[in-house]
Amino acid sequence: MATLRELTHREDRLEGGHRLCAGCGASIAVRQILLGAGEDPVIAGCATSCLEVSTSLYPYSSWKVPFIHSAFENSSVTIAGVEAAFNGLKRAGKIPADKKIKFVAFGGDGGTYDIGLQALSGTMERGHDMVYVCYDNGAYMNTGIQRSSATPRGAWATTAEVGSAQQGKTEKRKDLTSIIAAHGVPYVAQASISHWKDLTTKAEKAFAVEGSAFLNVLATCPRGWRSAYNKAVEHAKLGVQTGYWPLFEVENGEWSLSSPSKALVKTGLKPVEEFLKPQGRFRHLLKPENAELLAEVQADVDAYWKYLLGRCGE
Amino acid sequence: MPVKHTTVATTGNSMVADAMRQCAPDVVAAYPITPQTTIVEEFARYVAQGRVHTEYVTTESEHSAMSACIGASAAGARVITATCGPGLAMMWEMLYIASGMRLPIVMLNTNRTLSAPINIHCDHSDVMGARDAGWILLFAETAQEAYDNTIMSVRIAEDPDVLLPVMSCLDGFITTHSIGRAQTMDDESVKSFVGDYTPQNALLDVENPVSHGNFVFLGGPYIEFKRSQRIAMDRSKSVIERVGAEFSELSGRPFSLVETDMMEDAEVAIVVMGSSAGNVRHVARQMRAEGVKAGLVKVRCFRPFPATELVAALSGLKAVAVLDRSESFGAEGGPLFTETRSALYDLERRIPIVNYIYGLGGSDVRLDLIKSVFTDLSDIAGGGVVPEGLNYLGAR
Ligand SMILES: Cc1ncc(C[n+]2csc(CCOP(=O)(O)OP(=O)(O)O)c2C)c(N)n1
Ligand code: SF4
């Protein structure tokens, strides 16, 4: 695995000067993941999302690698098509047999958990040699903070409002990482922009395996989370420390907690409140009258943690 | 090397699957749907037999099939796919993206109607729903034409003056599944006719990175992009004619955007697309025996719309009928009718023109129905009244 020193010498493949908000976790995720691709050429795709509209504003492009956006629900299979072309053209003798190119598709949680789930499932099942990255900021941010199936229970969103009859989203978050792991692809991992070493190492592994790999990366959205833009990394870190977003990987079916989360098995998780507190989207949850709902949110986290410890043999 | 023709007795789908193989696509991404299914099945056999170098992607839906085609085509591959009806409808969003990104994808569409009620049989509702999606649209009367159109489509789509996707349509079941006599050309002749594809701005050219599918702000050059698509579509007309002429020379079979039969001295004519042209031709001959100067005008290319060619074919007539195998609910008539009538608007002399909706969901296109149309036309030509509104041919 590359050292920090090595990483600093690698070319940044997403140029600065894009139009994402200050403190946006999406570009942090992309840059760290592309560092993990090493020296091989990379072709990247992205679903319609904040990341896409902010990095591909015609006539500019922030992508220093070949890049394609086609629609919202299909970045997985669009890149699968690129990978298919690579194989077909190799067989035709138009690309040298030993040529190496890495393929990566990005999508937000909306483009991955929801509208893009079918295309992603098909892509993973067929086993295209590529990496799919979901940067999960827990809502449809690009269109104005609507709820997705990645939005945690109780969070405010513009389609899960807070009022006398409802206190934000009423359903818990979907566990997409397990769903993709169930496809039996060689590498699946959950990571966070707050743990760069863990993230770049996972990206290296994902790019290295033959076949499909999937990374689900917690990526702060200060705008949608209603949180301080200069604390984005810290807020993601709280996601890990509270067990809201455990770091783990599934390598050829072997589940294991990654070290930042493994350490928490001994020390115990921080209360989920610490993750919620700095985020305005949870403000109502901390009011005394919502204590029961807050307990439910904590119970969601505890249940997931327990489930995960079981899968990881902890 | 002279072309070697082989006469075969087979279905339209098997003819186009063979044409696909001969065009040697680098990628085929497709999803099965009746009556297209036997195309993708036959192609899967070619893959299993090692007769093609194609990377065959069996996606989980048509939306994904077209998405994979888009990725593959942008990557620099020659790409062919096939679908119909609900599958084409499911691709709708991606059809516009394929043409907007100027990707020369070729798609076979085995015309099937749209639900509800669910129905697997032929009409042109599927492709007519996509008529403004920026694709070149070719129609075949027979399995032979479907084979020929497939091969021509690759050349047309990939022409540097065009770079637009092409949809090559054949009528579901009628053409796709009936066995008839047709001729195939030898592999080498097809290979040298379609030539090698040299992509522009390929994603796989990693030394020269480009971005595809960028975001255009309000006030940005969106409308200019659309105009450039329009210009390419208009320009494609002469390319289609040139490729068609070249192909005719090779195959010995005619091709033009609008094909006419018995039109030299015709007084009345039926304008039609697809397999029903056969019945119209047959009945026109019978009508001639009865003294009606009947003719057939067959539209082989709907996009770009051959307005000039239609005007040339129809301008001397006393009455014209347009048969539409699809509805455009609430419109003045079916799509072929409204566009044909619009093409005739600038003529000095107004030609009586009537519209018939026929054959929806595979309903029978019987000879007596076609005859009734010619009889109507003959009445109109003789000074009878032009029937008002829409005529649903054969509806009980
Ligand atoms: C078919 C389709 N439906 C809806 C949209 C509108 N849309 C564009 S981006 C988006 C939300 C993106 O959310 P997510 O994937 O979570 O990415 P984020 O913007 O949060 O980074 C939506 C709903 C669309 N572009 N296409
Ligand atoms: S709204 Fe959120 S996800 Fe979108 S650019 Fe801003 S911080 Fe990033």
Ligand SMILES: [Mg+2]
């Ligand atoms: Mg999101």
